[in-house]
Amino acid sequence: MTLEKSQLNELHWLMEMLHNIDVGLVVLDKNFTVQIFNGFMENHSGLLPREVKGKLIFDLFDEIPQDWFIRKAESVFLLKNKAFTIWEQRPYLFKFDSYRPVTGSADFMYQNTTFIPLISSTGEVSHLCLLVYDVTENAVHKQSLKKANEALAVLSQTDGLTQLFNRTHWESCLAAEYKRWGRSHHASSLVMIDIDHFKKVNDSYGHTVGDVVIRHISSLIRQHVRETDICGRYGGEEFTILLSDTPLKSAYVFAERLRKEVAGSIVTYNDISINYTVSIGIAEVDESMQSHESWVKCADEALYCSKETGRNKVTLHQTKISPKAS
Secondary structure (H helix, E strand, C coil): CCHHHHHHHHHHHHHHHHHHCCCEEEEEECCCEEEEECHHHHHHHCCCHHHHCCCEHHHHCCCCCHHHHHHHHHHHHHHCCCEEECCCCCCCCCCCCCCCCCCCCCCCCCEEEEEEEEECCCCCEEEEEEEEEECHHHHHHHHHHHHHHHHHHHHHHECCCCCCECHHHHHHHHHHHHHHHHHHCCCCEEEEEEECCHHHHHHHHCHHHHHHHHHHHHHHHHHHCCCCCEEEECCCCEEEEEECCCCHHHHHHHHHHHHHHHHCCCEEECCEEECCCEEEEEEECCCCCCCHHHHHHHHHHHHHHHHHCCCCCEEECCCCCCCCCC
16 A cells, blocks of 8 residues: 555545544634534534535524624634633533433533634644534533532421421521621511410311411411511421511511411311411510520510410510610
8 A cells, every 4th residue: 555545544534533523523714614514513403514615604503603703713813722612601602402312301402612723834723623512411410410409408498397497597597687787787677476375276186287377377477578588487386587677666567467467367277277376576686685696585585475465466675775865
């Protein structure tokens, strides 16, 4: 075999390999017209190499952002260095359908792309090679893992029965709010709620009905609070609501509205109908409270006063700060 024939065979094998590799390969000239278009690109675009050769890449694939692509390519031509795009920054360069059964949840092929300068014998970059990698499987897996971690984070903060925040998360929010008050001294109020005679409900109808009552009050709380409020389950039948940027009088209006709606509601379970009430205590944070625990204690004392003086009522914590002399 002559040297020339051997070189032709090697070139043929090289071209055959590039055509059949499981990576997209596109070669563009400086005018961004297609010179080489391999089998991967043909299979996913439905376009034959002879159909795309010599045509402008932007006319063939209008999903490519032209201004961005030209800036990216010009840096490669000028600096003679590779450039990259990853799916987290730009999901795809070519909008191909995703056919992988494992990643059937993806509507399109996620891609990483490498821009490679092709240097001529004169030392100038004459062409640009695009390598397009299908990373759909990795992208979908990473997105699924992210969603699972987010869901796990929510579960770790949530009380299973009520779907309100659990005590650990709620108390950390209260501690953060107390620190924020220390810097800004804005008005914020803490509301504590306890279901009246809840033990009688459990003793008379069973814990299943008791859980129905707990879910009912939780639902009413969610309906009444703002998005910025933090509400949680503090104990068995005790609940807390942190009303940020809310003075005591406004918190009282909120609590009274909630109390009246609870008292006017009827909870039904099968053939059982229950009317129940709640007692509420409110404390606005002030300088007499040395910690967020002190804040909780003040609201709890107001709640205890409501229960001791007849239940089904709202009691306000009276500040211990002496009025300043005028």
